[in-house]
Amino acid sequence: MISLNEVAISFHNVCYEIDHLSILNNINGEFYKGKITTLVGPSGAGKSTLLKMCNGLLSPTTGDILIENKPVHFYEPTTLRKSVGIALQSAPIIRGTVFHNLSLPYTLQHKSLLESDAISFLEDVGLDHTFLQRQAEDLSGGQKQKVSIARSLLNRPKILLLDEITSALDPTSVYEIEQLILNINQKFGVTIIWITHNIEQAKRIGHYTWIMMEGQLLETGESKILSSSTNGKIQQFVSGVQQ
Numbered sequence: 314m315i316s317l318n319e320v321a322i323s324f325h326n327v328c329y330e331i332d333h334l335s336i337l338n339n340i341n342g343e344f345y346k347g348k349i350t351t352l353v354g355p356s357g358a359g360k361s362t363l364l365k366m367c368n369g370l371l372s373p374t375t376g377d378i379l380i381e382n383k384p385v386h387f388y389e390p391t392t393l394r395k396s397v398g399i400a401l402q403s404a405p406i407i408r409g410t411v412f413h414n415l416s417l418p419y420t421l422q423h424k425s426l427l428e429s430d431a432i433s434f435l436e437d438v439g440l441d442h443t444f445l446q447r448q449a450e451d452l453s454g455g456q457k458q459k460v461s462i463a464r465s466l467l468n469r470p471k472i473l474l475l476d477e478i479t480s481a482l483d484p485t486s487v488y489e490i491e492q493l494i495l496n497i498n499q500k501f502g503v504t505i506i507w508i509t510h511n512i513e514q515a516k517r518i519g520h521y522t523w524i525m526m527e528g529q530l531l532e533t534g535e536s537k538i539l540s541s542s543t544n545g546k547i548q549q550f551v552s553g554v555q556q
């Protein structure tokens with residue numbers, strides 16, 4: 314039986330310009346519900362720009378982006394930010410305890426986070442209750458990233474955007490973060506879009522991959538395209554990154 318993927322986000326002829334400079338050029342493609350899509354390409358290809366369009370941080374100059382079949386501008390910005398979470402390379406941590414850091418999205422919504430819920434969010438990212446009262450600034454890079462991911466789960470997002478979240482981490486932490494993202498994807502069915510410069514990671518983690526270059530979407534498909542693509546530019550990019 315063929316199972317058809319449902320679409321979480323679709324791009325239709327999306328262009329983005331700054332000061333008449335083309336940053337994204339006619340992007341057409343789909344991110345599938347409950348799947349992990351890795352986004353790869355050389356520095357400056359437009360990956361972060363494209364990611365920021367998925368939660369309304371940036372808007373296309375022309376073209377349309379649909380989230381669950383509705384245009385991005387249909388959603389109220391705070392509703393959109395709740396259903397599309399984001400985690401960045403440098404996990405933003407503020408002074409105070411892990412509990413204080415975790416509570417932040419709720420504090421901003423004038424809500425309070427129950428300690429039992431905070432523990433459950435920490436457990437989802439592989440940290441036990443003893444972390445709750447630790448000073449967040451004293452944590453290792455990998456632990457800070459886990460707290461940041463736990464915080465981005467607080468609003469129970471349907472979609473999670475990840476921008477190079479493991480590029481500053483040691484191999485053990487990289488492995489742990491990969492495992493917890495896989496777990497979040499499987500346990501909660503969260504759609505993941507993950508920018509990475511690590512081709513092996515893109516193949517290991519992604520069900521699908523988008524390959525971008527110079528503001529264009531060169532190829533999309535199952536992540537094996539990173540090995541099997543016959544496009545010379547892609548072959549050159551992949552072999553260059555792996556050297």
Ligand SMILES: Nc1ncnc2c1ncn2[C@@H]1O[C@H](COP(=O)(O)OP(=O)(O)OP(=O)(O)O)[C@@H](O)[C@H]1O
Pocket residue numbers: 331336354355356357358359360361362363
């Ligand atoms: N506000 C801006 N003003 C001018 N140029 C910008 C602006 N934002 C992005 N750009 C340019 O757009 C291009 C794409 O940037 P973007 O950060 O999306 O690339 P990227 O693929 O994520 O790169 P990297 O892998 O290095 O993070 C780059 O050439 C960048 O310099």
